[in-house]
Amino acid sequence: MERKKTYVEDVSRTIYDIKNKFDYRFKTDKGLTPEIIKEISKEKNEPQWMTDFRLKSLEIYYSKPMPTWGVDLTDLDIDEIIAYIRPDADMKTTWEEVPEDIKDTFERLGIPQAERESLAGVGAQYDSEVVYHNIKQELVDQGVIYTDIETALVEYEDILKEYFMKLVPPTDHKFAALHGAVWSGGSFVYVPEGVNVDIPLQSYFRLNAPGAGQFEHTLIIVEKGAKLHFIEGCSAPVYNVNNLHAGCVELFIKEDATLRYSTIENWSRNMYNLNTKRALVDKNGTIEWVSGSFGSKVSMLYPMSILKGEGARSEFTGITFASTGQHLDTGTKVVHAAPHTTSTVNSKSISKNGGYAFYRGLLKVAPGAYGCKSSVSCESLMLDNISKSDTLPIIELNNDDIDIGHEAKIGRISDEAIFYLMSRGISEEEAKAMIVRGFVEPITKELPLEYAVELNNLINIELEGTIG
């Protein structure tokens, strides 16, 4: 029997890697100066307070050092990154109106089809601006708002003033400051009290331009007793220059509200993914994070839940898949700031072909937050001897009335398990794939269906040729 030995680096990425011609209507020069920031703000017709906010953020950005922990950022030269690229398109509400090449890109990614079949609304961002936005009329009738941040800044300026970068202030860290200075595009979602959006909304972020940055901002407010599932997808074709993604996600979950936030990130392997995501959860509210990190060269991603109200809950389900040349430093942070709050963390990572998957977690319980419950489980599977995996779960307890369970496992794929399956006629390749699929199964079943299928395909393709 012939066995496939050649490993094709990016074979699974075919549909993601189709590059469009780099057409744009406006772009800034490389690098960052107050002039460039003013130019962006002017190009976007922003109110003065936002221009000031950007400039202030830029100052903070300059004053902060590059993080030196976790990943290696020495190759990332922000002065080489183009901060803002307006695609040659305006925002449309029907796909027909979106320019052909951009529309084709999203067609290949299956977005319009998903919209027809299983989504309540879709936003599509291409480089720095949102080119398509649409939401079902019945949701509009119930007062649900789903639009890009730029539009929100005009139509809901007061809400933006109240919430924008209040949860992740520019002072948080260097890339939050960078985001504050150059943010563009993204989504604004508002779900009024008691409204249950029972099919998901999805935003898709596509970075086409080489050497560019994408800095979209997502702001979601789910009012009392309301419910929403939001899906975020990201991808980019591969270039031989570095691209940067420093988005920011701020989620406000009010009393008794529930938000599920699913992300499938499949950036190309020249991408630095330094994204900040945070949720603030009020009394008896729930945040559910579902996070899949497959792409990028380097990732630093730790979605954080602040359980501010009594009885608030956080659930994190994450999968990270690191292959050749990838260093993915991912995890989650939970702050139990009120009594009787609960959190569960279920994280899995796979590393292969020299990839490095690092789990970094923080669990913090405030002094007055008694009667809290937390269970953390992180498991890593290394598929060969050249790949690496580590876990660093930090636990900080400031009272002892807490019920906490913690489990961390790092292991290699078991030869005995492979032999067991092979003894039933299953090939070595399929046995490995089965074990890996089984390993991620608890996560896959949380993913939106089309992404679960994609993850399984990814595993099959990634495993082909790993058998020596």
Next chain:
Amino acid sequence: MENLLLNIKDLKVSIEEKEILRGLDLSINEGEVHVIMGPNGGGKSTLAYTLMGHPSYHIESGAIEFDSELINELRADERAKKGLFLSFQYPEEISGVTVEDFLRTAKASVTGEMQGIISFKKLIKEKMELLEMKEEYATRYLNVGFSGGEKKKNEILQMSILEPKLAILDETDSGLDVDAIRIVAEGVNKIRDNKRSILVITHYNKLLDYIEPDFVHILMDGKIVKSGGKELAMEIDEQGYENIRAKYAN
């Protein structure tokens, strides 16, 4: 005319440079039931793993012929396709893979065609009923959280679905309660016919009350030192291995 199914000739096997099987001979004809008994550490599981093609067990010399073909070099999956089956002494737990999905894939690998989900569900249900296994086990993850006895039953379930030509049962009876031993034995007898053969590795006679053996062998220090009929198993039960050891051990 009897057909030779398995023929092991002067087999020497080592693991991590240590020789475990030291010149073992054994032939099994189609339709026969052979029993191997022997003291702990004698090499019984080593033989079972070697027959199934475990990569850690190195064949230093000798031959394993199965169905008239030398299989020394075949991988485990190729051997399974040829009709070999091993019921493990310690079955592995595979998280996230249901018994049903696993068995359907296994069956497809062995037969070369994927059976439809509905008809396969029916098949597995039937087989599970025979083994008095609860239906819900089909949708549980393979062996995860199964009790010792449940794991063994699950091995027999796999055997009854894959219908091998030669099934090696490595201490499948250990850890089973008396009823389960009977049920498992019935399961084994079901696939037994004048073509299919069974190699039973056991420490106890109980199983032999239900599965009538044609031959009983004693494996000690890496060799078959004595062969006989069922009466040999009785003798061991009463006297242990001391007499045999005194006579044959080197």
